[in-house]
Amino acid sequence: METTAFQKIHTKIDQITKATCTLRATGVGNEEMATVNNRLAQVVKINGDLVTLQIFSGTEGIPTNAEVIFKGHAPQLRVGEELSGRFFNAYGDPIDGGSEIDGQLIEIGGPSVNPVRRKQPSELIATGIAGIDLNNTLVTGQKIPFFADPDQPYNEVMAMVALRAKADKIILGGMGITNDDYLFFKNTFENAGALDRIISFVNTTEDPPVERLLVPDMALTAAEYFAGKNQNVLVLLTDMTLYADALSIVSNRMDQIPSKDSMPGSLYSDLAKLYEKAVQFPDGGSITIIAVTTLSGGDITHAIPDNTGYITEGQLFLRKDTDIGKVIIDPFRSLSRLKQLVIGKKTREDHPQVMNTAIRLYADAANAKTKIENGFDLTDYDKRTMSFAKEYSEKLLAIDINIEIELMIDTGWDLFNKYFSVTEIGIKSELVEKYGKQKNN
Amino acid sequence: MSTKGKVVGIISNLVTVAVDGPVMQNEICFINMSDVKLMAEIIRIGDNNAYVQVFESTRGLKIGTEVEFTGHMLEATLGPGILSKNFDGLQHDLDKMEGVFLKKGDYTPALEDDKLWGFTPLAKPGDKVISGSWLGEVIENWIPHKIMVPFSFEGAFTVKEISAKGEYKINDTICVVTNNENKEFNVSMVQKWPVKIPIKSFKEKPRPFRFMETGIRVIDSLNPIVEGGTGFIPGPFGTGKTVLQHALSKQAEADMIIVAACGERANEVVEIFAEFPEIVDPRTGRKLMERTTIIANTSNMPVAARAASVYTAMTIAEYYRSMGLKILLLADSTSRWAQALREMSNRMEELPGPDAFPMDLPAIISNFYARAGYVILNNSETGSVTFIGTVSPAGGNLKEPVTESTKKAARCFYALSQNRADSKRYPAIEAVDSYSKYIEYPEFIEYMKDNISPNWVNNILLAKNILTRGREAYEQINILGDDGVPIDYHQVLWKSEVIDFVILQQDAFDKVDASTSIKRQDYMMNKVLEICNTQFKFDSFEEVNPYYKKLINVFKQMNYSEFHSDKFKQFEKELQTVIEEKVVV
Ligand SMILES: Nc1ncnc2c1ncn2[C@@H]1O[C@H](COP(=O)(O)OP(=O)(O)OP(=O)(O)O)[C@@H](O)[C@H]1O
């Protein structure tokens, strides 16, 4: 071990670009933190004795004789019970005027969980929103983003889900969110009396964009600390699109060859490293990640949502339904991959079939709509599917629903009975006997 | 002795090492950090420098750190004990690692040095042998695991001594062979083989032709694959690639399944860890895990090891094939492997090909698929490696380098469609666009006639034709309107829907429907084609849709019932009644 008693101060920078500076130094470790005239920086490249540092807040005004001090360690966070209820910036420094945390220092972006030590997620997270609980059931240890255009109320929905989820801790990682959004989260959690369960790491639009790159790892490191104490932790990451944008800024400034949509070729791995921190630990703790990926004009083929979709365990797609004038969780593009671990097992056995049938009928309604657009007459069946779709949307898909799962399933049956015959719904006859008939007839 | 070097440059996991002696391309080295050794592979050499990709995070690594070269490439360790294991991409045993989190440099051995295996000799002194010849066998779970002359032995040998039946450890010498200069070589039960080099210890590699049953109707009944065949499953995210591969791993008729989880979600592997030790394989009555080996290099594990993982898996598959076994190798997803190659190639500032992938990507992919196949071993026994990989096309667009390169290499194409997935028509394989080249092989057609069913291939063509016509009718109806086309068009459409709902769609999560036996598939296909050949009479197009829905509903109830059970027969009767309502006599 080298001594840290004396820290060598370098004062000669050879080269400065928009985001980085390069100087001669020895004994420096890869990914080590440093300060350049008190601005935080990290080692991103070493070539012989030439060390390249990425300066998080940018290089504006950095002189060639700036003071560079290497810290001898990768980025760290102090963790401890006192994190609860506190607000921090991207570096893990308090921004709420409170005292410094004095806990144990750990490096962020630490190792992955050995896959054979993971447990299979199995605890249902009830949110009261049928578009989620009925159609896209969430499970602890899952990772799932909202896909939404910037004008959708994704932060509101996410805050609501977080509060209803009964997590031991909620950790907010805000990246490039507006100050208004930051205050919205703060107030919402405060009003719900949940502030003592919340920890926030926030980079707002007022902060330098590259700083955002630290936020998810800060949030997830704190999450690992609490999950390690057998708590169920919910991590909210908003907005991951802005996080990815920061990645592309950095890779662009480092002259890397961009792949699709000017994103770095490593985007998939970069995002996966974060999302895969979602886990069900063997001793009971868990980390669940709910994120936001904003879209541009609903385009999910853009590299950011596309890579996200390949990593996460489904996605919740927010869309305004013009028929009912409300925001719904779109049953077509939304998916929870882990739902089959709980539906029909932790919930009533007819849940899967009711869910699938309703969505299929909703799809038939969409076809009927296309017919109208093409100027064709509707059959009786078409008309019934359209009435069904409207009521389904109102009673089950809208995000302002807050009911128990059984009632969601029963509502499904009610709608089937109201608009369709048994043969049209095509559900296993035992289930129709057992659950489909009681209510009506 | 072995070459040494010092770290002179670091960019992410690409490290430049100044070397003091000879090194070889793809040689493995270890970087000696103060507390751990990091494994790395040479990927380029120039100016007395070796450029190595480190299979770990290089956080904290410093200039001047010492590097030791091993003199060999990345190797798989081959011997009894591979079955039922969970390895990482470099074949380290994940279960032997301590703690919940993976630790850098925690390289656990693949096999157990002190476990005793019951060995039975198959060769005797005086036997002439070559690489791959069976010297003896041990029973591994239930597979007779052959102990072979190492694949690295070149030329002809004679067995000098062979151990008697008894219990031995993998490193014990169980056989001594001599070459034609009378030099002696010891053979143990374990050998090493470089993963990037195909194992070629077989006599012949004929075209594969033996049908491999999967229990998945849209594959078996429409796009069948063969033992030793190749296939790939491209599809946008969430369309069912992994569910399909898991179904294959549970149901496919193979002696051994190797699942390479290559850069995908850890929870998906956990699902296998959780289920396979419980599920009983109906064919053997044993737990699925007993025939399965998992290579898990999930997306959060080191990227360089991800690229290695598919080679490790393939090498293990080839090893077991040499024992005369039928191996099914599944890789999810080969796009992640290609992306890992892209990340390294970009870091080395190579001239990029399309979408920034390396220029030689098509060659890399086709060489890999070429390692699958049906082989006749030197002792005239046969073995096979069937390989099915998933592809995750960027933006769901099939015109991208990985999909296009794979399409040239694989013989079966199982295209998953977003539309079908959106409307929950699972498995979402687009049956018309998908294909199996094997149905064109005369030897396959012959095999099906003799062993499975006389009409199998013919029925495939009939069903595909009906599906294609159904699609055309659908387009016409969309253009001209329901009443703008003859009623017949509606019938054509709905007949194709019967095939879709009854044969193509299959509920992977229903106990009965999940897997369909070949007998049952044949029975149902004939039944459905019979309906398609029946003339029904309708007075208006509005009667068509409800009638066929009724038909489909009864069929689906049949699909959910045990084959030939009372319930099945009862629904079959009901079907007859429904048919009689509208049939033209
Ligand atoms: N055969 C099936 N039966 C029922 N549901 C299915 C079937 N196939 C897929 N699904 C549904 O679709 C979801 C996504 O499937 P899967 O995980 O296999 O997608 P994928 O193509 O592997 O996606 P990715 O590329 O993101 O890994 C599943 O979680 C399940 O809900």
Ligand SMILES: [Mg+2]
């Ligand atoms: Mg998948």
